[in-house]
Amino acid sequence: MVGTKRNDFPLPLDTQPMEARSADVLPEGDGSWQYEPKWDGFRCLAFKDDKAVDLRAKSGKPLGRYFPELMATIQSLDAEDFVADGEIVIEIDGGASFDALQMRLHPAESRIRKLSLETPAQLILFDMLVAPGGKTMFDRSLSDRRKALETFLAKASHGGLRLSPSTTNVATATQWLRGAGHGSTDGVVAKRLDEPYRPGERAMVKVKRLRTADCVVGGFRYLNSKRQVGSLLLGLYNDNEQLDHVGFTSTISNDDRAALTTKLEALRGGSGFTGKAPGGPSRWSTERSGEWEPVKPELVVEVRFDHVTGDRFRHGTRLLRWRPDKAPRQCTFEQIE
CATH class of the missing domain: 2.40.50.140 (Nucleic acid-binding proteins)
Incomplete structure (x- = not known):
């Protein structure tokens, strides 16, 4: 954690992110699906309580020590008591570098600090589990959670945090899928607009370009x-x-x-x-x-x-x-x- 020693975060640190099941084609249907790029990075839940910050991988392991620049970014935000879901990426020459991410998993703090300055990471956010102020969003629809996330990022206004693009147009999603495999994405994720957030469940659909x-x-x-x-x-x-x-x-x-x-x-x-x-x-x-x-x-x-x-x-x-x-x-x- 960064900041105070408090650890009464809005959710337990072992909260599991919602996951996706694989499919061969994108699901379609009367505007009921939201499509997002599938980012090629480290899945991450970002927690903040007052000035205490924690980043957790999908496995539940802490990621904060490997990405001090993201810890500092989140700590500097005025918003408190929130949990957001996203993906950590490092982009070099316009594309995600998984090698650069892997290099961060280093035991030496001095090496990590050096890399955080040379190749700073970004956190691309695509869901809101707890809105600032401690408002739990689990039972709200994706449409509501997306609005809360957009409001949060509009106020955050920091280059280290980005909003993942989304669309309800399957033609646009298909174009994203065709362009996946090089650069920062490796597929498309589809989510039901009317469904709640289901921690640990494969409630989303992912399609990769094979x-x-x-x-x-x-x-x-x-x-x-x-x-x-x-x-x-x-x-x-x-x-x-x-x-x-x-x-x-x-x-x-x-x-x-x-x-x-x-x-x-x-x-x-x-x-x-x-x-x-x-x-x-x-x-x-x-x-x-x-x-x-x-x-x-x-x-x-x-x-x-x-x-x-x-x-x-x-x-x-x-x-x-x-x-x-x-x-x-x-x-x-x-x-x-």
Whole structure:
């Protein structure tokens, strides 16, 4: 917390944010839905009581020490006794940088302070759980909560806080969805205008823009428990004709695992990735992140992905099919630009 030692916030700090269930298409119906961009950042509930401030992740873990600039911003507001729901983002060159967010999760306070000045974060707000003055909004409709949020931000007038755009026009939402996957958003969220806020429930609908790419298998990792393939390491050729590591897929059928292991082990010992290789710091790092087997770059797979950040797939991908008809050298970054 920042400021006083009081901790009688308007809601318990372990309050869970309302969540979303996945869907393939945007829901429609007689203006009863509100659509918002799905931001690519850290979900966050912001609490304020007098001068005491706290930021909590979706998991309930405190985020305040990693984002001192947001703590100071909220503390400086005249409004008191409120709780708002939003997403922490760091934008660099006009797009969200998840790498910059990850860099904030650092144990050294001096490093965090330095980064907060170099790449300040913003809190994009999209819901109001408790309006300033301690007025609980859980049972109010989204329409009412949105008005309260707009009023709050109009008075706050601070660059560190932003109002998330919204629309009831499905055509506009569809345009947002088409533009997702690069930049600051990775999809669209739909909410019923007449429904209350439901903490911890999947009462919203999220739709991501899913795309496909043909990638070269440059290596693999074994399962922790047995000597069988657990994930494929994926690569794309850059402009210098080097194979860069861009992500992974672990959606391998158990029925196929043994045969695939035999095939990959026969290719083991090849050049693997000739450009950027796995094993260094990344958003996928684990204790075993350095343990991977390079293979000859002969196999091509088609995978489905949702977001690209820093020339890498933001999340794990889904293996769709093998592409024996595709030459590895045809698998270039042009597919994901």
